[in-house]
Amino acid sequence: MESNPVNQHIASRVRALRAACGLSLEALALKTGVSRSTLSLIERAETSPTAALLDKLAAGLGVTLSSLFEDPARRASAPQPLARLAEQPIWVDPLSGYRRRSVSPAGADSPLQIVEVDFPPGARVLMENPPRDFVQHQQIWLLAGAMDIGVGAQTYRLQAGDCLAFRLDQPTQFHNPGSEPARYAVMVVAEAFFRR
Structure with missing residues (x-):
C-alpha cells in the first residue's frame, strides 16, 4: 500500500x-x-x-x-483562512515527475485556488479537460524556467514572468523544453467550487 x-x-x-x-x-x-x-x-x-x-x-x-x-479531516473542520507551509499537501505525478503543492487553505470560503508546480526538464503532461458542469478559469504565472503550454490547437512559449490565462474547456499540454526545472503558480477559479 x-x-x-x-x-x-x-x-x-x-x-x-x-x-x-x-x-x-x-x-x-x-x-x-x-x-x-x-x-x-x-x-x-x-x-x-x-x-x-x-x-x-x-x-x-x-x-x-x-x-x-484536500485532507478530509481539515476539510470537515471549520474553514481556516490560513494554510501554513507545513499543511500544504504536496503530490508528485508518477508519470512525469512534476511536483504539485496545493497552496490555498482547504475548504476556505473562496472560489480561487492556488497551486505551485515544479516541472522537470523534458517532462510532458496532457490534460484532456473533459466537459464539466461548471466553468473553470486558469492562469499560469511562470516564475522560473520555460514552458510550452498548448491550449487546444494553440501553443504558447512562456518565459519567467509571463502569465497565460485560459478556460479549462479543451485539452491542455504542458511541456518543459529546457534543461532546467520550471516553476510556476497556477490560479484556478471555478464558478461552482462549493457545490460539494
Missing part, C-alpha cells in the same frame, strides 16, 4: 464524492472512462494516479482537480 498521505487524502475524497453523487464504482467508471479496477485501487490508496487520470475523476465528480488533494 502507498504510504504517501496525499494518496490517502485522494482516496478518501474520491470515495466521499462518489458517495455524495450516488455513483457506484461501475457508474463512475462509465462516466470517466477510468476502469472500475483502477478506481478501486485509487479508493484504497493502493496506487498513485497520474495527473491526467485525476483530471478525469475530478470532471466526473463535478469538482476541481485541486479539491481532490
Whole structure:
C-alpha cells in the first residue's frame, strides 16, 4: 500500500464524492472512462494516479482537480483562512515527475485556488479537460524556467514572468523544453467550487 498521505487524502475524497453523487464504482467508471479496477485501487490508496487520470475523476465528480488533494479531516473542520507551509499537501505525478503543492487553505470560503508546480526538464503532461458542469478559469504565472503550454490547437512559449490565462474547456499540454526545472503558480477559479 502507498504510504504517501496525499494518496490517502485522494482516496478518501474520491470515495466521499462518489458517495455524495450516488455513483457506484461501475457508474463512475462509465462516466470517466477510468476502469472500475483502477478506481478501486485509487479508493484504497493502493496506487498513485497520474495527473491526467485525476483530471478525469475530478470532471466526473463535478469538482476541481485541486479539491481532490484536500485532507478530509481539515476539510470537515471549520474553514481556516490560513494554510501554513507545513499543511500544504504536496503530490508528485508518477508519470512525469512534476511536483504539485496545493497552496490555498482547504475548504476556505473562496472560489480561487492556488497551486505551485515544479516541472522537470523534458517532462510532458496532457490534460484532456473533459466537459464539466461548471466553468473553470486558469492562469499560469511562470516564475522560473520555460514552458510550452498548448491550449487546444494553440501553443504558447512562456518565459519567467509571463502569465497565460485560459478556460479549462479543451485539452491542455504542458511541456518543459529546457534543461532546467520550471516553476510556476497556477490560479484556478471555478464558478461552482462549493457545490460539494
